[in-house]
Amino acid sequence: MPNSTISDSPVPGLYIVATPIGNLGDIGARAAATLARADLIAAEDTRVTAKLLSHLGLRISMTPYHDHSDERTRAALVARMAEEVVVLVSDAGTPLISDPGYKLVRDARAAGRHVTTIPGPCAAIAAITLSGLPSDRFLFAGFLPNKAKARADTIAEFAGLRASLVFYESGPRLAASLAALADGLGDREAAVAREITKLYEQCVTGPLTTLAARYADAPPKGEIVIVVAPPGEALPEAADDTTLDAALRDAMTDKPVAQAAKAVAKRFGLDRHDVYARALALKDAG
Ligand code: SAM
Numbered sequence: 571m572p573n574s575t576i577s578d579s580p581v582p583g584l585y586i587v588a589t590p591i592g593n594l595g596d597i598g599a600r601a602a603a604t605l606a607r608a609d610l611i612a613a614e615d616t617r618v619t620a621k622l623l624s625h626l627g628l629r630i631s632m633t634p635y636h637d638h639s640d641e642r643t644r645a646a647l648v649a650r651m652a653e654e655v656v657v658l659v660s661d662a663g664t665p666l667i668s669d670p671g672y673k674l675v676r677d678a679r680a681a682g683r684h685v686t687t688i689p690g691p692c693a694a695i696a697a698i699t700l701s702g703l704p705s706d707r708f709l710f711a712g713f714l715p716n717k718a719k720a721r722a723d724t725i726a727e728f729a730g731l732r733a734s735l736v737f738y739e740s741g742p743r744l745a746a747s748l749a750a751l752a753d754g755l756g757d758r759e760a761a762v763a764r765e766i767t768k769l770y771e772q773c774v775t776g777p778l779t780t781l782a783a784r785y786a787d788a789p790p791k792g793e794i795v796i797v798v799a800p801p802g803e804a805l806p807e808a809a810d811d812t813t814l815d816a817a818l819r820d821a822m823t824d825k826p827v828a829q830a831a832k833a834v835a836k837r838f839g840l841d842r843h844d845v846y847a848r849a850l851a852l853k854d855a856g
Contacts, residue, residue, distance in 0.1 A: 580607050581655075582652060582653050582683075582684065583651050583655070583683050583684025583686065584656050584658060584683055584686070585686055585687075585688060586664075586671065586687040587604050587659050587688045588663060588664040588665070588692065589601065589619075589622055589659050589660070589691070590662065590663075590690075590691055590767065591662045591692070591696065591793075592662070592765065592771075594622065596690065596691050596767060598690045604655075604688050605626060606628055608630050608656070608657040609655050610630075610631050611623075611632045611657045611658075611659060612633055612656060612658045612659070613633070613635065613659050614660040614661045614665075614669060616632040616634055619632060619659055622659075637674070644673060647674060648677050652683065658675075662691075662693075664690065667694065668738050691767070693763075693795050694710050697773075700761070700763050701734075702775060703761060704733075704800055705734065707732065708734040708736055709728065709736065711736060714739075721747070725753075735755075735796075736797050737795065737796040737797075739794040739796050740794060741792065741794060744762065744790060744796075745782050747796065748760070748762075748779075749778075749782040751778050751798055752777075755801070756801070757777045757778050757779050758777070758778055758798050758799045759775065759776070759777060759798075760778045760781055760796060760797060761774065761796070762781055762794060762795075763794070763797065764795075765792040814834065818831070819852060822852075822853065827853055828846060830849055831845045834849075
């Protein structure tokens with residue numbers, strides 16, 4: 571059992587158990603053993619969990635649990651954890667990750683109950699590993715809002731982060747979300763990971779606008795995670811001679827020639843010495 575070997579007597583408390591995100595073969599040994607020893611399973615949807623229990627050959631008492639379940643329901647579960655093994659599961663993957671459980675864990679902790687986790691599948695983590703995009707820093711952003719304004723505002727909050735971004739998504743919303751991400755973040759590299767661990771698992775990569783166009787007329791079926799790359803270095807602006815001269819004259823109004831040339835060279839990705847020579851010529855010409 572958790573915190574020791576699976577044959578020891580389980581300590582009463584709350585056990586957070588991750589379940590498969592598609593392939594039932596992904597249920598872990600500790601997860602299966604914990605479910606088997608549960609006195610009660612608090613499940614997001616008892617019909618969904620019944621299928622997993624049937625696959626495992628188990629018959630365990632279940633009760634529905636959501637974070638919007640009333641305080642009395644939650645208090646009753648927390649009370650039972652004093653003497654019994656209460657297992658929390660969601661329909662798929664890791665409870666609490668865009669799924670119910672946060673308030674139950676909060677209240678169990680506040681009551682001093684034993685709280686432990688049996689980690690396992692999570693679509694966000696599976697997608698980032700599949701995407702080929704930087705995985706050293708990422709932000710899990712859950713589902714974007716439905717309404718365009720709220721969605722754009724949320725995306726704007728993430729624009730400056732130097733991290734990959736991970737979103738949960740559904741087929742019908744996919745193209746609009748990809749287009750909104752391109753608008754708010756620029757045309758970054760991204761990945762659309764679909765039906766992970768299932769028969770038609772697929773991970774398509776490319777710039778956000780290309781992915782948005784691909785899915786605009788053919789919304790894909792199944793469950794989806796979008797991963798977006800961090801921002802790259804800003805590309806230098808393109809400049810013709812007139813633009814360059816205007817930028818130099820402007821910069822020289824409040825900077826010495828060398829500093830003005832350096833700033834303008836950086837902005838347009840040009841050689842600093844060439845730009846300095848041009849700045850001197852402009853200054854001499856008055
Ligand atoms: N708690 C779950 C987890 O750990 O991944 C997530 C639950 S959330 C309500 C459901 C969303 O997760 C789906 O809409 C989809 O965005 C993503 N998802 C779940 N299973 C998936 C799969 N097999 N492939 C791709 N995305 C999946």
